[in-house]
Amino acid sequence: MAHRWKNTLRDKDVTDEAAFLNRRQLMAGAAAGMGLAGVGAAQARAQELEPTSYEDVTTYNNYYEFGTGKGDPVDHAHMLTTQPWTVKIDGLVDRPGDYAFEDIMARMTVEERIYRFRCVEAWSMVVPWNGFELADLLDMAGVQSNAKYVAFETALRPDEMPGVKYPVLDWPYVEGLRLDEATHPLTLMATGIYGKEVPNQNGAPLRLVVPWKYGFKSIKSIVRITLTEAEPPTSWNKANAREYGFYSNVNPEVDHPRWSQASERVIGSGLFARRQDTLMFNGYADEVASLYEGMDLTKFF
Ligand code: MTE
Numbered sequence: 001m002a003h004r005w006k007n008t009l010r011d012k013d014v015t016d017e018a019a020f021l022n023r024r025q026l027m028a029g030a031a032a033g034m035g036l037a038g039v040g041a042a043q044a045r046a047q048e049l050e051p052t053s054y055e056d057v058t059t060y061n062n063y064y065e066f067g068t069g070k071g072d073p074v075d076h077a078h079m080l081t082t083q084p085w086t087v088k089i090d091g092l093v094d095r096p097g098d099y100a101f102e103d104i105m106a107r108m109t110v111e112e113r114i115y116r117f118r119c120v121e122a123w124s125m126v127v128p129w130n131g132f133e134l135a136d137l138l139d140m141a142g143v144q145s146n147a148k149y150v151a152f153e154t155a156l157r158p159d160e161m162p163g164v165k166y167p168v169l170d171w172p173y174v175e176g177l178r179l180d181e182a183t184h185p186l187t188l189m190a191t192g193i194y195g196k197e198v199p200n201q202n203g204a205p206l207r208l209v210v211p212w213k214y215g216f217k218s219i220k221s222i223v224r225i226t227l228t229e230a231e232p233p234t235s236w237n238k239a240n241a242r243e244y245g246f247y248s249n250v251n252p253e254v255d256h257p258r259w260s261q262a263s264e265r266v267i268g269s270g271l272f273a274r275r276q277d278t279l280m281f282n283g284y285a286d287e288v289a290s291l292y293e294g295m296d297l298t299k300f301f
Helices: 017-032 039-046 052-060 071-077 102-106 134-141 235-239 285-292
Strands: 087-090 097-100 111-118 123-133 147-156 174-178 188-193 207-209 222-228 263-266 276-279
Touching: 039 111, 039 207, 039 285, 052 123, 052 188, 087 102, 097 102, 097 134, 102 134, 111 207, 123 134, 123 207, 134 188
Parallel strands: 087 222, 123 263
Antiparallel strands: 087 097, 111 123, 123 188, 147 174, 147 222, 188 207, 263 276
C-alpha cells in the first residue's frame, strides 16, 4: 500500500471536529490527484461522505453490557476501567501471551480510516476512526498455518457493567471472523474516533471495525483474541440463529426476518431523518466481494 494517511494517535494530539473537517478537504484534493488502489480507493471514496458528528457517534450507541437503550452506554460506560488493559492472544499462534495495550500501541501504526457503519437495525453513520490493521496485530502474534478463524471476546465485569445482570445475551459478548476476513486490509482495530481516544461507550480502549458487515460484528472492549481451526460461536447467532448469521455481511437483498435491509436511516440527518439505499457489502464490494466468490449469500447470511 503506497499511500496511507498516517495519523499516530497520542494523548496530546487531540483533533477537534472543525480541524478534522478542514484537513479532510486537503486530503480530498490530494486523493483526487492520485490513482489510489485497495484501501486507498475506499478512502478516496470516503471523501465524498458526510461524517456523522462526534456528538452523534458517541451518544447513540449499542453496548448492551451497559443497557439496551441507545443512551445507556454514554450514561454508564464511564464505570469501565480501561487502564491497565491487556489483550490475551492465544490459540493457534506462535507467540501467545497477555499483551499490554501500551505495548501493542508501541508496535502498531495508527492510521485514520473514514468508514460507513451500518447497524443491522437499519441505521447508519460515517465514522472517522483511528486504528491499526488487525492483520498487523495477528502478525505480531504469529498465526500458525492451521488457523482458519479468529475469535474475539469483550471484557465481562459485572461490577462495572450494569447491563450484564440481565440475560439479554450469553455474556461475555463474543464474535468471530474467518481468517481471510480478519486479515483483510479494511479490517481495523479502532483505538480512536475523530483523533481522540475511543470513548468507553464506543468500546475503549480497542474495538474491532469491519465496515462491510453489520455493526454487531464490530465487537467492543476486546480482552481476548483466539486463533482457531473451527468457526467460533458468536453472541447474536447464539441468541437467535435464524435472524443473525456468522457472516452478517451488509446485504440489501437479504432482509432480516422482521424488517427490510434495503434502506437505512441516516443518523444525524435531523428530525425528519433521511433514508438512503443500503449498498451491497455496505459500499465495499470492490474490496471484499472476492472473499465470498461461489458462496450462496442467502444461505451464508
Ligand atoms: N460489542 C459489545 N461488547 N457489546 C455490544 O452490545 N453492540 C454491537 C457492536 N459491538 C455491541 C458490541 C452493535 S449491535 C453495534 S451496532 C455496534 O457495536 C455499535 O457501535 P457504536 O456504539 O460505536 O456505534
